[in-house]
Amino acid sequence: MSRREMLAEQVTDYVLEHGIIGLSLRPLAAALGTSDRMLVYHFGTRDALVAEAIELSNARSVGVLRGLRAVRSVRAGVLALWQVMSDPQVDRCQRVYAQAAALGLLGREPFADTVRRSNAEWMRAVADYLRSCGASPGRVQRIARLVDATMMGLQLDLSVEDSDGVERAIRDLARTAQRISDKAA
Amino acid sequence: MSRREMLAEQVTDYVLEHGIIGLSLRPLAAALGTSDRMLVYHFGTRDALVAEAIELSNARSVGVLRGLRAVRSVRAGVLALWQVMSDPQVDRCQRVYAQAAALGLLGREPFADTVRRSNAEWMRAVADYLRSCGASPGRVQRIARLVDATMMGLQLDLSVEDSDGVERAIRDLARTAQRISDKAA
DNA sequence: CGCTATATGTAGTGGGTGCTACAGTACCCG
DNA sequence: CGGGTACTGTAGCACCCACTACATATAGCG
Numbered sequence: 001m002s003r004r005e006m007l008a009e010q011v012t013d014y015v016l017e018h019g020i021i022g023l024s025l026r027p028l029a030a031a032l033g034t035s036d037r038m039l040v041y042h043f044g045t046r047d048a049l050v051a052e053a054i055e056l057s058n059a060r061s062v063g064v065l066r067g068l069r070a071v072r073s074v075r076a077g078v079l080a081l082w083q084v085m086s087d088p089q090v091d092r093c094q095r096v097y098a099q100a101a102a103l104g105l106l107g108r109e110p111f112a113d114t115v116r117r118s119n120a121e122w123m124r125a126v127a128d129y130l131r132s133c134g135a136s137p138g139r140v141q142r143i144a145r146l147v148d149a150t151m152m153g154l155q156l157d158l159s160v161e162d163s164d165g166v167e168r169a170i171r172d173l174a175r176t177a178q179r180i181s182d183k184a185a
Numbered sequence: 186m187s188r189r190e191m192l193a194e195q196v197t198d199y200v201l202e203h204g205i206i207g208l209s210l211r212p213l214a215a216a217l218g219t220s221d222r223m224l225v226y227h228f229g230t231r232d233a234l235v236a237e238a239i240e241l242s243n244a245r246s247v248g249v250l251r252g253l254r255a256v257r258s259v260r261a262g263v264l265a266l267w268q269v270m271s272d273p274q275v276d277r278c279q280r281v282y283a284q285a286a287a288l289g290l291l292g293r294e295p296f297a298d299t300v301r302r303s304n305a306e307w308m309r310a311v312a313d314y315l316r317s318c319g320a321s322p323g324r325v326q327r328i329a330r331l332v333d334a335t336m337m338g339l340q341l342d343l344s345v346e347d348s349d350g351v352e353r354a355i356r357d358l359a360r361t362a363q364r365i366s367d368k369a370a
Numbered sequence: 371c372g373c374t375a376t377a378t379g380t381a382g383t384g385g386g387t388g389c390t391a392c393a394g395t396a397c398c399c400g
Numbered sequence: 401c402g403g404g405t406a407c408t409g410t411a412g413c414a415c416c417c418a419c420t421a422c423a424t425a426t427a428g429c430g
Contacts, residue, residue, distance in 0.1 A: 003376085003377075018291065019290065019291040019293065021206060021287065021288060021291075021293070022293060024416080024417065024418085025417080025418065025419090026416080026417080026418095034378090035378080035379075036417095036418080036419085037378075037379075037380090037419090037420090038377080038378070038379095040418075040419060040420085041376095041377075041378080042377090045418085045419085046417095046418060046419085095287075095290045095291070098283075098286075098287050098290065098341070099287045099290065101283075101287075101341050101344060101345055102206065102280075102283050102284045102286075102287035102341075103206060103287075104344065104345065105204065105280045105283065105284065105344045106202075106203060106204040106206075106280070115345055116345055116346050119342075119345050119346065120346070141350060142350060142353055142354070142357070145342070145348065145350040145351070145353075145354050146335070146354045146357050146358070148338065148342075149335055149338030149339040149341070149342055149354060150331070150334055150335040150338055151338070152337075152338035152341055152342075153333070153334030153335055153336070153337035153338035153339075153341075154334040154338075156283065156286050156287075156334070156337055156338075157304075157330070157333075157334055157337075159286060159289060159290045160286055160289065160297075160300055160301055160304050161301050161304065161305070163330070165326060165327060165330040166330070168327055168330075169327070169330050169331045169334060172327070172331050172361065172365060173331070176357065176361040180357060188406085188407075209386075209387065209388085210387080210388065210389090211386080211387080211388095219408090220408080220409075220410095221387095221388080221389085222389090222390090222408070222409075222410090223407080223408070223409095225388075225389060225390085226407075226408080227407095230388085230389085231387095231388060231389090
């Protein structure tokens with residue numbers, strides 16, 4: 001494992017903890033026991049660093065999701081998915097993704113491609129998992145999109161207020177997903 | 186209309202255009218034809234300015250929603266809601282909200298209360314609208330939460346990639362909302 | 371040994387940041 | 401007219417930013 005790779009992992013840890021929005025090199029470097037000089041040396045640019053951290057963060061959450069074993073129904077699969085999303089590891093990754101999306105929203109940052117690719121990979125993993133739970137192959141994309149969007153929105157809500165209606169919403173979502181998979185539109 | 190109020194409106198316009206994430210006083214002031222000196226004079230602090238812009242932005246989108254006339258069914262109401270959310274005016278407000286939430290996600294900014302209140306007000310407006318469309322009063326909160334979260338997630342998705350599955354997801358959501366309203370859980 | 375590539379420390383540059391001190395100006399009320 | 405109040409321009413402070421120039425250390429390899 002090269003020095004650069006090690007640093008990239010550490011940077012990702014830091015980013016998962018502190019977010020990417022106000023990230024600046026000097027505090028980051030200090031927390032890692034190195035200097036901004038080194039970060040720029042290894043990664044070339046702050047933006048490149050952040051992009052790499054986003055990719056690694058996404059890879060981690062995809063990894064967790066890929067390791068999830070299938071359950072018997074789509075409905076149960078959605079509930080299992082929500083548990084994964086609530087796992088602190090994955091949760092933090094999703095929040096980084098939300099920040100990246102929020103930053104990209106107004107086209108300010110040049111990470112559009114990175115975020116797009118990460119999201120596509122994540123969506124693929126979600127769809128694959130739901131398929132392995134028995135979701136209709138012809139409708140799994142449609143289900144995955146609905147499930148992913150709703151969970152993202154609920155997570156945003158959760159960070160704003162600890163709302164109790166979230167569990168209920170997840171159950172509604174799970175039932176809907178099951179229904180879409182079962183019968184024709 | 187006091188000078189301060191006029192400035193606040195202009196600031197809100199600017200924020201809806203440029204977001205709140207990297208907002209800095211000098212470019213903002215320049216765009217408004219004034220100076221950072223003035224902004225600080227009228228609002229006291231950059232953070233206070235941003236908080237006020239968030240509130241005004243939210244007030245605008247709530248205003249649009251409150252002006253929406255009821256339709257005959259929950260299902261149609263959800264579709265109408267999505268149209269409102271897709272309106273550039275409201276869309277931008279929601280994006281500002283997403284940015285605020287993303288900022289608040291990791292507790293970095295002191296706007297937690299502002300965002301919380303704004304969100305509560307918005308959720309109330311959504312619930313009121315759905316109720317006026319005939320949603321079961323006992324379940325309207327539950328429906329509103331699901332609808333709002335899903336739409337927020339879909340909007341985030343839309344900003345990342347112009348995904349075509351979104352309309353489909355909205356229709357699925359509308360049908361689900363109708364079903365929840367109609368029959369017991 | 372010497373040479374080269376990788377890694378690191380020191381110090382700095384130019385620029386942007388929020389915010390302030392101070393000195394006004396314009397206007398309304400008495 | 402005099403005096404307060406609302407507003408504005410100029411200049412600057414102290415700080416943080418990403419990034420760089422330059423010198424240096426260390427290690428592998430012939």
